[in-house]
Amino acid sequence: NAGVTQTPKFRVLKTGQSMTLLCAQDMNHEYMYWYRQDPGMGLRLIHYSVGEGTTAKGEVPDGYNVSRLKKQNFLLGLESAAPSQTSVYFCASFPTPGTDLNYEQYFGPGTRLTVT
Amino acid sequence: AQTVTQSQPEMSVQEAETVTLSCTYDTSESDYYLFWYKQPPSRQMILVIRQEAYKQQNATENRFSVNFQKAAKSFSLKISDSQLGDAAMYFCAYRVTDSWGKLQFGAGTQVVVTP
Numbered sequence: 102n103a104g105v106t107q108t109p110k111f112r113v114l115k116t117g118q119s120m121t122l123l124c125a126q127d128m129n130h131e132y133m134y135w136y137r138q139d140p141g142m143g144l145r146l147i148h149y150s151v152g153e154g155t156t157a158k159g160e161v162p163d164g165y166n167v168s169r170l171k172k173q174n175f176l177l178g179l180e181s182a183a184p185s186q187t188s189v190y191f192c193a194s195f196p197t198p199g200t201d202l203n204y205e206q207y208f209g210p211g212t213r214l215t216v217t
Numbered sequence: 218a219q220t221v222t223q224s225q226p227e228m229s230v231q232e233a234e235t236v237t238l239s240c241t242y243d244t245s246e247s248d249y250y251l252f253w254y255k256q257p258p259s260r261q262m263i264l265v266i267r268q269e270a271y272k273q274q275n276a277t278e279n280r281f282s283v284n285f286q287k288a289a290k291s292f293s294l295k296i297s298d299s300q301l302g303d304a305a306m307y308f309c310a311y312r313v314t315d316s317w318g319k320l321q322f323g324a325g326t327q328v329v330v331t332p
Contacts, residue, residue, distance in 0.1 A: 145322070157317075206318060
């Protein structure tokens with residue numbers, strides 16, 4: 102069981118470039134999330150998905166798009182990167198209530214993104 | 218809107234001593250969960266302890282324990298017999314039971330452990 106994995110681990114972009122962050126989980130979890138972590142602000146929810154083919158906005162969705170074409174994958178896209186999107190990005194997954202006694206979110210290792 | 222507040226940006230503790238991290242939250246919900254996560258320099262988010270709001274008994278996990286005061290909306294973490302490996306950023310987090318599992322985090326408290 103790899104748990105939650107994120108690709109890539111580091112990336113440097115120039116302003117205006119685009120990229121996609123990939124999150125994969127092998128635990129058959131229904132729910133998945135993208136958070137960003139900035140100094141002094143904790144983790145904030147960008148987008149989330151409650152099942153294959155569904156997505157919803159979180160607290161800070163502007164400038165990002167997501168897709169959940171397969172249950173195990175959740176993609177985060179930046180169409181035109183801005184310096185304000187420099188951050189550490191975390192993906193997480195969560196089992197359907199009642200299916201996992203631990204009932205907690207499982208986090209990936211994070212992706213450090215720098216936009217210059 | 219719910220908010221989670223950690224008022225201590227940094228706390229310092231000597232090895233073998235005890236440190237308490239504070240967390241307050243604002244909510245109108247009655248059914249929720251509270252968590253403390255540890256983030257070491259590796260960036261990995263590690264769940265330290267969890268408290269269900271309907272339980273009056275405070276959760277304990279080895280050297281980690283919480284003081285949950287529901288009426289005061291307070292959820293502090295006590296680390297006893299501190300070890301060098303406890304040095305990390307600690308985040309308090311909140312989740313409403315029927316909210317698709319979404320977590321709301323505080324800003325974090327950096328714990329420094331000195332020999």
